[in-house]
Amino acid sequence: MFFSKLRRTRELFVVIKKSQVFQDLTMLEWRRIESIMHERHFQNGELVFAEGEEGMGLYLILSGRVQMARNVDNVLKELGQLKRGESFGELTLIDGSGRTAQAVAMENTQLLGFFRPALLDLMQREPRIAAKVYSRLAEQAAQRLRRLLEDKKLAESF
């Protein structure tokens, strides 16, 4: 029982090391925050969340594939497909805003949910770990902003 739990912790650790948000965590730190993560299972074709929905946080893909799509003039436009080790929903985690895209599981998918209450709890309890997570979240947000600005510049130059 204990060993199987430890093995699971290790398995999950391999995946979170690949993710952008949690890559800085050590095994020790991961073990301290593992209990606030939610493992969720989604079946092929199941909606993870819909666009515009009030959300609670981010999901990290443990296994399977997730398609991100957006409603553009009533036509669903695919933004891309995410695989093991990638995460989505970071913006909602930061500011608690609504979902900006929809996420659908493309096969049987195992997700790890990390939600705002857990982040707030982490800030109280483990400020060092919270700082690591937050700096990576900020980095990701900055990258996206930069990309958006470049896209816009590119669009204006045409």
Add this chain to the structure above:
Amino acid sequence: MSPHSNPVILRWVFVVVTLILFFSSLRIAAWIIGPLVSAFIMYYILSPPVDFLEAKGLSRTWSVVIVYFALVIISVVSGPFIVHWLDPNELQKNVPQYIQNAGDTLKNTLTHMEAKFDFLKKADLIPKLMTFTTRLEKDLPTYVVKGVLGLLGYLPFVIIVPYIAFYFLLDGRGFKREMIRGVPNRFFEDALRLFYKVDVQIAQFLRGLFIESLIVGTLAGVGLKLLGIDQYILLGVLTGLFNVVPYVGPLVAALFAIVISVTDQTGFSFFTYFTGAPAQYTPFYVLVLYILVRLFDDVVIIPVVMGKSMHMHPLLVVLAIFCGGELGGILGLILALPSLGVIHVTYQILFEILSKRREVQGTLATKTFWT
């Protein structure tokens, strides 16, 4: 939220029905629900120090163990002092005296009033009062034995409640996670939100109630000490404990204090010494003290400690006291406000989430539909 999407009456009905169900189940299965609820309350009161230690870098287990160790030390150290201050032998001697003196005072007042108002004589109050007090004095030993035996019945509580609370503190997060694991995916995030908000509100409410009672009890105790009442510790503790029962509790506590102060004027009273006020009016000063504490509680402590988030309608509070007292006895009375708080908040947030405005997704394809 728009006003019409907040069905107050419906929510009240839900709250009262749930209260009735809760207290009925408490009546049937007090042996299991009592400890669980008490452990739940203990968990919320003890988790801030545990979280604090954990934030300092200790493991969860060590944090809980240290907090428990501190609790044990405090009770071991303060135990003898409390017993010494309470002085059970003295109390045993004094209680009949308290009753007799209170009866005498009441009798004197009544005689005085009968002399003034004729119609009171017809009511035959004095003989009734005398039979009541003599019977109370005679039956007192039986009551005491019953009371002590009843308290002994709660002894397993003293062991089992900290035991359950220990595991709540240790695996609290794991428990919470397990509790919502079974929620289907489509409701999961809403359930999580409900769970989180309720958790925060309950924590704030229970901790607020605890701190409020602590301050009120201490204030009353210190005040009584200054007035020279010997049983100030016992009365302070009772005042703090009764404070949890709204409206009725403070009244009963004040009544106890006044009855005791009629007899107990042996201690040194700082108040009469420094102000030169006549000592025979001490019961009146006690009454004033309790009124002042009550005012201070309502005007300063409750707004600061509890915040506005837990505002419950007075009518709802009275209904909760009725349900608790009728169905759960003394335990029900004490648990009335905490359980109302928990149930009230749960429904409030549940209704808030359920009556959330639903946004239209995308635009309507009217054109294709009509042509």
